[in-house]
Amino acid sequence: MGKNRVRHHVNPLSDRSEYSFNGFGNDRPIFVDIGADRGEFSAGLIANFGDTYNYIVLEIRQPLAQRLEERFAHHENVVVFAGDAVRNLRSLLLQSIVSDGARIATIYINFPDPWFKDRHHKRRVLCKRLLDDVRLWMPLDTEWVYQTDQKMLFDDTIELLQCEGFSRITFFDEPPHNIRTKWEKAKIVNGDRIYRMQFTLQS
Numbered sequence: 001m002g003k004n005r006v007r008h009h010v011n012p013l014s015d016r017s018e019y020s021f022n023g024f025g026n027d028r029p030i031f032v033d034i035g036a037d038r039g040e041f042s043a044g045l046i047a048n049f050g051d052t053y054n055y056i057v058l059e060i061r062q063p064l065a066q067r068l069e070e071r072f073a074h075h076e077n078v079v080v081f082a083g084d085a086v087r088n089l090r091s092l093l094l095q096s097i098v099s100d101g102a103r104i105a106t107i108y109i110n111f112p113d114p115w116f117k118d119r120h121h122k123r124r125v126l127c128k129r130l131l132d133d134v135r136l137w138m139p140l141d142t143e144w145v146y147q148t149d150q151k152m153l154f155d156d157t158i159e160l161l162q163c164e165g166f167s168r169i170t171f172f173d174e175p176p177h178n179i180r181t182k183w184e185k186a187k188i189v190n191g192d193r194i195y196r197m198q199f200t201l202q203s
Ligand SMILES: C[S@@+](CC[C@H](N)C(=O)[O-])C[C@H]1O[C@@H](n2cnc3c(N)ncnc32)[C@H](O)[C@@H]1O
Pocket: 034, 035, 036, 037, 038, 040, 041, 058, 059, 060, 061, 064, 083, 084, 085, 086, 109, 110, 111, 112, 113, 124, 125, 181, 182, 183, 184
């Protein structure tokens, strides 16, 4: 293959950008969509809940984040961040919790990248590093929702939560607020099962 046809794989996690966010300036509850891709899930939330909530949309891949910026540009209560959710969650949410007195309604991690190889587990969005961080500052009753079609990832994540002492896990079948993204629909057409859980950081 000629040199100019080699495509180098770029690991988006090498983006070490760190954000600070001064909050929305009001105490509306906040939905967080981690790994928003094309933003369909966030758009579904906005269609359901409109201006009664604020929305933080996170996507690590720059081109996708750019499109999300454009998609939600006319919504004052939506902010899009292009970067690693694990690295930035604290700085994006702390100000809203502390200064604005806002509640984090739900943090959605929908169909995260599975990172199958053992040595890549630390790249998973829901990882020990994130749990160790959030338990220091996030209200423990904050709701988290996790959805995936990857059984091994789902089982690993349950095990991680249990090892870290988080036992308030509930499993459910139907998509939250009846929002199914194209990603989920494609999995269902393929005959894949979707695994879903809700948890809090309480033991
Ligand atoms: C399989 S897609 C999920 C799409 C979407 N959540 C849905 O349900 O349709 C996973 C997305 O998560 C993003 N992502 C992966 N790791 C991330 C991280 N650490 N921070 C933010 N986004 C991440 C990927 O770039 C990708 O767009």
